[in-house]
Amino acid sequence: MAELRVCALYPELMNIYADRGNLLLLERRCRWRGIGFSVRSSDLGEELDPDAADLYYIGGGQDRDQKLCALDLARVKRDALHAVARRGGVILAVCGGYQLLGHSYQLGDKSLPGTGLVDLATVRSDGPRLIGNVAIEVELNPGVRRVLAGFENHGGRTNLGPDATPLGRVLKGHGNNGIDGYEGVRRGNVIGTYLHGPLLPKNAWFADWLIQTALGLDEPLEPLDDRLEADAHADARRAAGV
Numbered sequence: 395m396a397e398l399r400v401c402a403l404y405p406e407l408m409n410i411y412a413d414r415g416n417l418l419l420l421e422r423r424c425r426w427r428g429i430g431f432s433v434r435s436s437d438l439g440e441e442l443d444p445d446a447a448d449l450y451y452i453g454g455g456q457d458r459d460q461k462l463c464a465l466d467l468a469r470v471k472r473d474a475l476h477a478v479a480r481r482g483g484v485i486l487a488v489c490g491g492y493q494l495l496g497h498s499y500q501l502g503d504k505s506l507p508g509t510g511l512v513d514l515a516t517v518r519s520d521g522p523r524l525i526g527n528v529a530i531e532v533e534l535n536p537g538v539r540r541v542l543a544g545f546e547n548h549g550g551r552t553n554l555g556p557d558a559t560p561l562g563r564v565l566k567g568h569g570n571n572g573i574d575g576y577e578g579v580r581r582g583n584v585i586g587t588y589l590h591g592p593l594l595p596k597n598a599w600f601a602d603w604l605i606q607t608a609l610g611l612d613e614p615l616e617p618l619d620d621r622l623e624a625d626a627h628a629d630a631r632r633a634a635g636v
């Protein structure tokens with residue numbers, strides 16, 4: 395039986411807006427299909443095994459918790475995360491986690507190091523926090539455009555460099571910086587986004603894409619009775635006005 399192995403990075407520190415719900419949804423959607431599921435965690439100071447999981451997850455976090463994690467990512471886990479990305483493993487980072495995927499997170503006169511997995515930099519702005527319901531259009535598979543809906547709340551503004559590709563185009567909301575109309579980042583199977591929601595319960599199709607990709611399956615997963623999830627998605631789209 396196939397098994398999805400997930401590794402949650404800093405599940406206590408980097409977990410706001412019920413990011414845990416994202417892991418729960420992955421578990422349920424695997425189990426409902428008879429796919430095994432296991433989750434392990436990697437906390438401050440713990441070495442990361444780049445082959446121990448199919449999907450690595452970093453949730454959102456407050457600035458003060460991000461500081462601890464940023465230093466740990468840079469000192470302890472950076473090489474392993476690069477090894478995961480090189481072999482095509484899935485890395486999903488939400489909000490605070492997303493901000494640490496790039497080169498740096500500038501907080502006032504301090505610059506937190508990033509993992510350098512993607513070409514982006516984030517700056518904490520003195521301006522208003524970017525808060526609200528958000529919807530973006532993504533094209534994860536060529537020619538197939540879909541909508542991700544969620545909720546964003548961030549003080550940081552993220553700017554992609556020339557080597558980075560956004561995850562999607564903002565339909566409604568602020569996105570990476572409230573200016574350029576882009577949201578998130580994608581480099582192969584490394585994905586960062588500001589969307590909470592939690593993200594996956596509101597976008598079950600995206601959870602399935604992640605499971606399929608992480609397991610390296612050619613065919614999409616068998617459909618489930620997704621009436622509840624479809625309602626959550628529709629509610630989120632309505633809230634975002636899309």
Ligand code: GLN
Pocket residue numbers: 410453454455456457460488489490491493547548549550551
């Ligand atoms: N601390 C970051 C910011 O405010 C991320 C917050 C979050 O994860 N919601 O920009």
